[in-house]
Amino acid sequence: MEILVCVKRVPDTSENEISVAGDGKDIQRDDLVYSVNEWDNYAVEEAIQIVDRAGGNVTVVTVGGDDSEEILRREMAMGANNGILLKDDAFEGSDGKGIATILKAVAQKSKYDLILTGAQADAGAAQVGGMLAAMMDLPYASLVNKIEIIDDKKLKIGREIEGGNQEMNEINLPCVLSIQTGINEPRYVGIRGIRKVASVEIPTYGAGDLGLAASAVGVAGAKVKKIDYFVPVLGDGAEMLEGSNEEIIAKLIELLKAKGGLK
């Protein structure tokens, strides 16, 4: 099975405090730790496991800048066979549809039996997979947490729905699936694995190579545009306990007693 997995380089939210930059136009990008989008890492692991069972190749692709090459190499160190970087100034400011348009162009350069995306990335949009499928007229399922191969025409898949229940479907190949975390246990990638793929060539394509009009992507093609970032105010906010640890704990125990938190 030839599998294409779409991956994105994102600031790692468990490692970083994300704050708004001075002018509100962006987040503070200095000193951010980046990694591959968590969902995409599960998608790559799943693709590798499918190829281990059924044969074929895993190709990882990203739309990004030069920095994004590092996540392609990381996923290749995991076991993906090929990487493709899609890079062009014209891609900047793309909305979800723009990203899907770029990915469609590369997906059509070869024949893939299966295209995987993550369920969502850093902006929590959860849009690119479903858009890509609709543009390519392929069947789609989101939040997939189980994949079984029935034959070379069909998969049996599980979708995670509310309450941890699972919706089983049969889906025709080729298709696009967005992958939910927990579907597998992504393998560990060590420094040595990364070194091994350090010199593998990664082809880079721009709008011209993909036959994309600049007006279809980037800011020019975007119906959705970001205006600014700001700090959300959700509720009244917590009463922050301050002082020495002893004072904090004494106060907390008092509150817990009052609220029925201690038996």
Added chain:
Amino acid sequence: MAQIFAYITYKGSVADDSALELLAAAKKIDAAAKINAVVAGSGADLNAVCTAMAASYNEVWKIDNAAMAYPNAEVIRKALVNILPAGSIVLMPHDTFGMDLGPGLSIKMNAGFASDVVGIEGVDANALKLVRQEFGGQVSTHVTCDISGGAVITLRPGSFQADESKSAGGQVVDKSANAGDLTVGRKFLEVVAAEVGDVDITKAEVLVSIGRGIEDVENIGVAQELAEAMGAVVSCSRPIVDAKWMEKSRQVGTSGQTVKPKVYMAMGISGSFQHLGGIKGNPFIVAVNKNPKAPIFQVADVGVVANILEFMPELTEKIKEM
């Protein structure tokens, strides 16, 4: 202004809670508009939902088809593309169904798409101004969505105050005949129910809930000791289950359990909306997190900025001394 349609999801014969939240959101887009609803499905339940929705929506467009007895988003998308007028604005909840339907629908309608919207700030010359969040809720953004060719918008459940006015006096319009060809490449088979675990966290009055801040499976004992001292039960956020450190039945959130404790101790949990969606009944929430900007502090009652791996043992010690 374009026609606005709310896509109503339902279970049994009862509309989802989102049904009247979508109405409230639609009125924020256009206060003067007559808002319509679309309900797709099959049989008696569908009819009951349509009738109920007519109290709140101007026209309720019913699509009755045996192929929709289970809401297969691929099938429903095809019907909507055939039935909805070009340029419509379609609202739906940002849940596991809306995530399945919305993005592809926007492509087929050639419309704008914005997802997981938490606020609507009005329209200025075809630019609909919306509020979203990024990075797990750590920052918010304003975005504009060009609605000149219509739009599909998914709304975060619970973000809009349901419009209970029931003052539309609307009618049900049967559009089933217009659904068109519904052949798709995905077939629904069955729903497999979540496994029942050893402990029922939904019954617990006090929960010590751990998130990715626990850092290592070896550290879970620290939370267990605190829970024991408090007479509480240990629950967790999703990454702990994904890592197979705890059973799925311990997971709090939209894709896990809905809990209603008196006291909820969020230890090293950032406070994503999917996690908070599983906490009901307005418990007293204590949050301990090393990041002072963690969104959990906005919804907690009391907060402590600390390393949970140091804080929890100290708290356990002090409770035991009592």
